[in-house]
Amino acid sequence: MSRIKLILIVLLITCILSVVTLYSILGNSQYYKKYISLKSNICNKLVFEKPEDFNGFNNVTGEPNGCKIVPNYVHFVKFGQVEFNFPHTVCILSALKNQNPDKIFFHTDVLQFKGKYWDLLLATPGFKEKLVINRISLPKEIFGQPLNKNWLRYHGGDVTRLRVLLQYGGIYLDNDSFIVRSLDFFRRFEMSLGWKPGKSLGNMVIVAHKNARFLHEWLESYRRNYYPKRFYYNAGEYPAQHILMKKPYLIHREEKVFGNYGPFKDLYLKPFPQWREYYAIHTQSNHLYQLKKLSKDLKYPVLFNEHNILNYPVAYRDLVRSVFPLDAYENNKTLFF
Structure with a gap:
């Protein structure tokens, strides 16, 4: 056996022994419990009771200890639609199976959902246990300004998603947004969304703490800048151009993986x-x-x-x-x- 082969074998054995030793240490309940307890104590001490508490927060790297500061809630907004279609049902199932949220909210003005796809969802293991139906009215105005009647369900939905996240925090999804894999990584940030500087932001997938600074500024921007004649002005154009271009540090931005610019x-x-x-x-x-x-x-x-x-x-x-x-x-x- 050559000297080089002998050295490689020794290195391989050393690596295997190191892995086994590390596994035995981490596998020991005493060490593992201490680690979990320490991390839990650190995360539990994190309090963001108002937007100002996020001043200085790094939305590039996120919470330094890896703490998930955004609750694992998924939110859908559904106005005036009693039944679910097939593509929407697929997206709901993707949230259930790939995100595995603690709760799935439907914010709606519908008294009772029905139809074969709703029945399918109710029969899906785990869905009913996570289901929360929050009955609300479709907004018709914002800060005293009437919403465009022709786009009422859409502009009302734009406003509602912000209000919902400001109340609960979590993950907002458009009815046609599909979760490919868990968004837990982004729960370490104050707020995450898809945005390429110079373009409108994507409001189809939003991961946010309820006291995220940008959430508050975004909703407040409607007060003096609601423009009813442009379909996506307040939902994507204005907040990107007039808030994020000046203060990009307010969010964790992803240019591709949230899928709002394709494919x-x-x-x-x-x-x-x-x-x-x-x-x-x-x-x-x-x-x-x-x-x-x-x-x-x-x-x-x-x-x-x-x-x-x-x-x-x-x-x-x-x-x-x-x-x-x-x-x-x-x-x-x-x-x-």
């Missing part, structure tokens, strides 16, 4: 396995009219369901399959449109 066409027109690299994806399931047809039989727009999705050999099908029980429908591949 729309990639999801619906090709396999695109890279979708798994994202943390979240804005699927834009209500905008399929913008797409060209895949073939003579596979056309857009289409209202996807658990049947016709099986015929589309694209990334969105794989995304659906990762959380929705499509196997139950595999044996019935007749085209449904």
Whole structure:
């Protein structure tokens, strides 16, 4: 045996022994409990009772001890919609399965949800135990200014997501936002969202402490700057241009992995396995009219369901399959449109 091989074997054995020793130490309940107790004490002492408490907070690196300061709550806002469609149900399942939140809130003016997809959700293990329905009214004004009647549900939803996060904190998701993998990493920050400087911010996925400074400034900006004639002005344009461009330190920003700048066409027109690299994806399931047809039989727009999705050999099908029980429908591949 050569000297080099002997040295490599000795190094390998040393590494294995080191790993075994470390594992035995950490595996010892006494050491492990002390570590958990110490970290828990540190995290429990963190108090952000008002926005000013975040002054000096580093939103690039997050809480230095790795403490999750944002509660593991997921929030959906649903006004005037009694039933759930298939794409929305898929996104809810992604939040349940991939985020595993402590609570899933539906902030709604609906007295009782119904329909086959609601029944499916209620039958999904763990859903009912986490479900919280918070009945609220659709806002019709903000700081005494009437919201645009033509976009009332949308502008009202923009306002509601801010108010909800200011009350509870947590993770807000648009109805067509899909959670690819856990957002727990971002719970270490004051507030996280998708934003490329120079562009509008994405309000489709927001992870925020209830006393995040930007949350307060964002809602307060409606007081003198609500512009009802622009659909996305107060939701994405104004807060990016007039607040974040001046004070980018207020948030932890992600330019890609929240999926608000894409990959729309990639999801619906090709396999695109890279979708798994994202943390979240804005699927834009209500905008399929913008797409060209895949073939003579596979056309857009289409209202996807658990049947016709099986015929589309694209990334969105794989995304659906990762959380929705499509196997139950595999044996019935007749085209449904």
